[in-house]
Amino acid sequence: MTFSSAGAATANAIAAITGSTVIADGKTALPRLFASGTPIIGVCAAGILIRLLADLISDKHDEPPVLAVSADGTHIVPLLGGHHGANQLARHLASALGGTAALTTASDARFSRGLDEPPEGYVIADPLAAKSAMISVLEGEAITLTGDAPWLAAAGYPVSQSGTVAITITEKNGGAGLVIHPKILIAGVGCERGTDPSELIGLIEKTLATAGLTPLSLAAIASIDLKADEAALHTAATHFGVPLRVFSAADLNAESDRLVTPSAIVAAETGTPGVSEAAALKAGVLLVPKQKSKRATCAIGKAPSPITVEQFGRAPGQLHIVGIGPGEAISRTASAVSALDAASDWVGYGLYLDLIADLHDHQHQHRFPLGDEEPRVRHALELAATGKIVALVCSGDAQIYAMAALVYELLDVTGARALSDAACRVGVASHPGISALQSASATAGALLGHDFCAISLSDLLTPREDIIKRLHAAAEGDFVTAFYNPRSKRRTDLIELAKAIYLDHRPSDTPVVIGTSVGRPEENVRVTTLGTFDPSEVDMLTIVLFGASTSRALKRGNGQTYAYTPRGYERKSQS
Incomplete structure (x- = not known):
């Protein structure tokens, strides 16, 4: 976002580089974007961003990247979320814009990423262990690595068999030193319709625990698309903090030759001889064959490297x-x-x-x-x-x-x-x-203060005779009535008929609220009476509210007339 025309060219360039959108005036949008975790790049003075976000800054572990970029693009300063992507983004922008990334964190001054900022697809088991390991490395100690993490050496870290800072990359529970879990596991699941979510969650937890695997390495829960609306699957995905991904029967059937426990019954019901194992196999290899509970199944698949979930099956929608x-x-x-x-x-x-x-x-x-x-x-x-x-x-x-x-x-x-x-x-x-009836009533007072109903006068979907029947019923029932679609170029008489019907059941001085273009710049809300109401002044952009026989009008000192409908508190106070 930019706050002046001077930074417009740089803002447009950044948008092209990052695939983002330029917001010309971010004063109102900025707090909302920050609260939703959206990365923010401000082409403006750092102080502007700090002042606008000051009241929202609390936990550094939850804040999104926030960067300030000079109007000419020569200086890029990560302000917040340095180890949540801001430093990486600053380096990327500096390279693309030919500017300088002003990195102030100690780790990023020497390495291209902090140990508490692993690449996407990796999760740190204990953030405090990352801080301790980072301090040791900054003091000159080398890393001894168990597992595969080429990004450590690429970031400039000293990796040696004789290192004293232990880092373990594993999908299993436990490990020496700083433990980082790659998101390489898929829980393939199946269940009967209406399965209790707790049963499915318990089965997944048991399957992982029995194999010594950590839920932190789960990249997704996967199943057949016939189960895309199954509550148990959605609840389980939320429980483990991973997305639910689904595959068609044809996609899963492609894994039939690799299934350990194929089922002819499952094939007859779903079009594939296995759901949980086939879904797990989409990751790469089957790590844990199908396990069963009373109404659910679970298998675990393993990928050779962290899974890009967006490219794995599809979301349920x-x-x-x-x-x-x-x-x-x-x-x-x-x-x-x-x-x-x-x-x-x-x-x-x-x-x-x-x-x-x-x-x-x-x-x-x-x-x-x-x-x-x-x-x-x-x-x-x-x-x-x-x-x-x-x-x-x-x-x-x-x-x-x-x-x-x-x-x-x-x-x-x-x-x-x-x-x-x-x-x-x-x-x-x-x-x-x-709704328009709420907004119009609120602007004009409180006409909806007691029982009310709404009637659409459009006869495109509702037969005309049904509309007339409802007009009589609402008028006889003494409801405050909101009329939607009161008058069109083709249909002009129903609102006139409504006026006539209601005048048979309530006095001519009954308040009427007319709201045109409610909530828009050209809004016009006014109060009149049922007797003087002119149906010809309304159109499809107007909502009309007829009061009940008990509704009243009140002219206040500002000259405005308001309408309201008492609920009966006067009688209550006298009892």
Whole structure:
């Protein structure tokens, strides 16, 4: 990110080098990115970054890399996360930009990486042991190495058979000196539908322990894609802090000749004679053959070097149904923002994607026109089925006249409208947003203070006779009523009919709230009465709220009129 036009060229160059995105004004985005663990490169004075992040800095073991780069790119200074990638990134940028990396940590002054900063795919068993070993090496002692770690010599460390600083690279429990575990193990698993997660976790732990293997060397849990939505697999992956990866039956069947315990029953059910062993074998060799519990199986595979998980099978896929609120950034929930940040792809109506443009970073956008609701949702689900993390973007709350219900409808249908089997197995999470009825009521007072309902006046999906029946029921029930889609160019009479029906059941001075473009720069929220309400002044960008017979209007000293609906506290105070 850059905070001035002077650093724009350098920021663009860094973005090209690192494959990142330039954020022109990071003052609001910076704390959010830091909290989410996103590496930050500021083309600005170091002091700007320090002041903006000061309140968030706490544990050095959890902070992401933060670097300050001079506007001309000649000086690159790692400020935070030096041994979490900042020093390495500084060296890389200095080489690419022709600048100088100002490294201040003692280890990085002599070596290209610290002992507490092993390459990706390696995990330190005890961070305190790394600190002790680093001190000894800085004092001139050499390393004696057990296991394979060519990156130590490449980083400039003295490695000798007579060294006094012991470092052990192993996938097993224990080891001399500083123990570093390579992520070379795959737990291939299978289970019956509905297996208790604790059973599967216990089986994996027992299988590893019996073989003397450490869970820290697990790179992933792997299974067949038919189990992509199995809760036990997801819970186990979370428990061990590794991703879940899945393979098709054809992929697993390619390992059938190497299976130790093939099963004709499993082949008949899944299309491959083995799930756990075949999934484990995708790592390289089978280290531990299939072990069984009552309802689950586990096998352990070993790769010759740390596994790049992104290239191992595929992710199960995840769809986030995101309600972005009425439009303004301040109205988005933290859950929605987090889901949008995590997604690799955004799917939505173009206008809705424009409303969250300030959050756009690496995500690929899939824009659909208004009216293509089913193709939009179908595309999102099928895209997630390829292993992507997809955000289906909805305005307001996704549950209220938006796409959430259609997601579950498509997951449920059979026949010609049916999704692919893989799409039916993606994970689905819904992130509520602030709806237009909430926002309009809040701006105008508290009209939704008592019982209320919502009715869409669009007859594209709901038969006209059903809408009229609901209008009568809500009016007779004396509900405060929020009207979505009140009037279109083609359909103008239903909102007029609603006014007439409601006037039969409540006084003409009943408060009415009209909200146009709620949550957007052109927002206009006003209070009128049911008798004076003019249906012709509303459109599809308007939400209309009719009060109940008990609703009241209040003009305050600022000249503004507000509307609210009492809940009955006056009667309670008199009792």
